[in-house]
Amino acid sequence: MTSTHAFWLAGRQVSGEDTFDVTSPWDGRVVGKVSVPTDAQVEEAVAAAYAVRDEFAATPAHVRAAALDHVSRRLVERTEEIAQLISAENGKPIKWARGEVGRAVSVFRFAAEEARRFNGGEAQRLDTDLGGQGRLALTRRFPKGVVLGIAPFNFPLNLCAHKIAPAIAAGAPIILKPAPATPLSGLIIGELLAETELPAGSWSILPVANDRMPALVQDERLPVISFTGSEKVGYAIMESVPSKHCTLELGGNGAAVVLADWASDEDLDWAANRIATFSNYQGGQSCISVQRVIVDASVYDRLLPRIVSAVEAQVTGDPSDDRTDVGPLVSEDAAKRVEAWVDEAVEAGATLLTGGKRDGASYAPTVVTDLPADTTLACEEVFGPVLSVQKVDGEAAAFAAVNDSKYGLQAGVFTHDLQTAFRAHRALEVGGVVVGDVPSYRADQMPYGGAKRSGVGREGVKFAMDDYTYERVLVLTGLAL
Numbered sequence: 001m002t003s004t005h006a007f008w009l010a011g012r013q014v015s016g017e018d019t020f021d022v023t024s025p026w027d028g029r030v031v032g033k034v035s036v037p038t039d040a041q042v043e044e045a046v047a048a049a050y051a052v053r054d055e056f057a058a059t060p061a062h063v064r065a066a067a068l069d070h071v072s073r074r075l076v077e078r079t080e081e082i083a084q085l086i087s088a089e090n091g092k093p094i095k096w097a098r099g100e101v102g103r104a105v106s107v108f109r110f111a112a113e114e115a116r117r118f119n120g121g122e123a124q125r126l127d128t129d130l131g132g133q134g135r136l137a138l139t140r141r142f143p144k145g146v147v148l149g150i151a152p153f154n155f156p157l158n159l160c161a162h163k164i165a166p167a168i169a170a171g172a173p174i175i176l177k178p179a180p181a182t183p184l185s186g187l188i189i190g191e192l193l194a195e196t197e198l199p200a201g202s203w204s205i206l207p208v209a210n211d212r213m214p215a216l217v218q219d220e221r222l223p224v225i226s227f228t229g230s231e232k233v234g235y236a237i238m239e240s241v242p243s244k245h246c247t248l249e250l251g252g253n254g255a256a257v258v259l260a261d262w263a264s265d266e267d268l269d270w271a272a273n274r275i276a277t278f279s280n281y282q283g284g285q286s287c288i289s290v291q292r293v294i295v296d297a298s299v300y301d302r303l304l305p306r307i308v309s310a311v312e313a314q315v316t317g318d319p320s321d322d323r324t325d326v327g328p329l330v331s332e333d334a335a336k337r338v339e340a341w342v343d344e345a346v347e348a349g350a351t352l353l354t355g356g357k358r359d360g361a362s363y364a365p366t367v368v369t370d371l372p373a374d375t376t377l378a379c380e381e382v383f384g385p386v387l388s389v390q391k392v393d394g395e396a397a398a399f400a401a402v403n404d405s406k407y408g409l410q411a412g413v414f415t416h417d418l419q420t421a422f423r424a425h426r427a428l429e430v431g432g433v434v435v436g437d438v439p440s441y442r443a444d445q446m447p448y449g450g451a452k453r454s455g456v457g458r459e460g461v462k463f464a465m466d467d468y469t470y471e472r473v474l475v476l477t478g479l480a481l
Helices: 041-053 055-056 060-075 079-090 094-117 158-170 185-192 210-218 231-242 265-284 299-313 333-347 394-405 417-427 460-468
Strands: 007-009 012-014 018-023 031-036 122-125 136-143 147-150 173-178 203-205 223-229 245-248 255-258 293-295 351-354 365-370 386-392 410-414 432-435 470-474
Touching: 007 031, 007 185, 012 231, 031 079, 031 185, 041 060, 041 173, 041 203, 041 210, 055 136, 060 079, 060 094, 060 158, 060 185, 060 203, 094 158, 136 158, 136 173, 136 460, 147 158, 147 210, 158 173, 158 185, 158 203, 158 223, 158 460, 185 203, 210 231, 223 231, 223 460, 231 245, 245 460, 255 265, 255 394, 265 299, 265 386, 265 417, 293 299, 299 351, 299 365, 299 386, 333 351, 333 365, 333 386, 386 394, 386 460, 394 417, 410 417, 417 432, 460 470
Parallel strands: 147 173, 147 223, 173 203, 223 245, 255 293, 255 410, 293 386, 365 386, 410 432
Antiparallel strands: 007 012, 007 203, 018 031, 122 136, 136 470, 351 365
């Protein structure tokens, strides 16, 4: 696992002049060396993608679908190898890493299915007015151009898949920039794409440093940017290129609401276990992990000890161990930031019920109550294994507490009442409402994205394909309709 990994330039494997080490956040060992593209090689990749854009857009659907199906099958065959790679470079517990590979398998399969049915064309009669007699409009979608995909570290395989697969399905060339901390998983996708019949130049995977990203963002040959990462960087990208199409999947501070009708012992046990699991899975490094728990006063005293107990039952330790639930954060600096935010909250009056301790890059699963509203932990995305629990009186107060945030990615609402579910769907200022579960549920085929400062646009294969393309109308004249 310490060999040097080449990158992928216009569909072929290439090495640059320099390398960098990829290290495990768990024990600091070098898990791989990655070759870095030179400026000339980056230019070659962009030029190749731009040159092939018309050819790729015209590629038959069955060619693109076959390539996507191939990647999906090969991911299945290499699941354990890739899961171990994810775990090594990211620190993700192996059981969650296996789940990530499974999701990427589905993403490429969904993309193959969408490639076969996408762009069938919609016909519209125009003779509804006199001036349109004998006219028919046919609307199809065409790629906006080359996509620049910028992926994060927290799902180093699946979020690369969410950039690459929809682009290929839509016939849009793509330049993918994986996260510098976790490039190995993205480069694996290159190995599988290289086994297909896709046109040369239609895809490149370039592990360039973050400080070289602005030049790619500004390049006029890359009119579509799909970015997943922090709010600050995402909006800086969009503001720097106002004429480009930007899809931004940014941060959140996911809220789980437990209402008064979720009151049986079975209900509360289920909610506590789901909250504990999904505030800590991936080390809390998920945009839709549970960060805020908002509980009706009528069930608060029964639910809170269950949550604390379930959090304390999370198994922390070596991510390569099948029993481990919570591994390290991506770096020691990330764990120090979480530690500082929790310490600040406690100093400001929050009550620490469990956790609150750091060991290198690991931070103990943590629960706080009485969190002051003006603390960093209350206002920002913690991106760590920390949750706060808040008591409220009634549904209206609970929904107001969810909306009292600059973020709006997803929310979970524990209720049995269908009317309440529909009220939540109307009232909550988020991109997705999950009823009967935590906000951390995501199906990779559904539209996924946020409101407010959580971003613009949607992922989910079909919806990303819509973002990567635009409608073009063909009007036919003189027809006997």
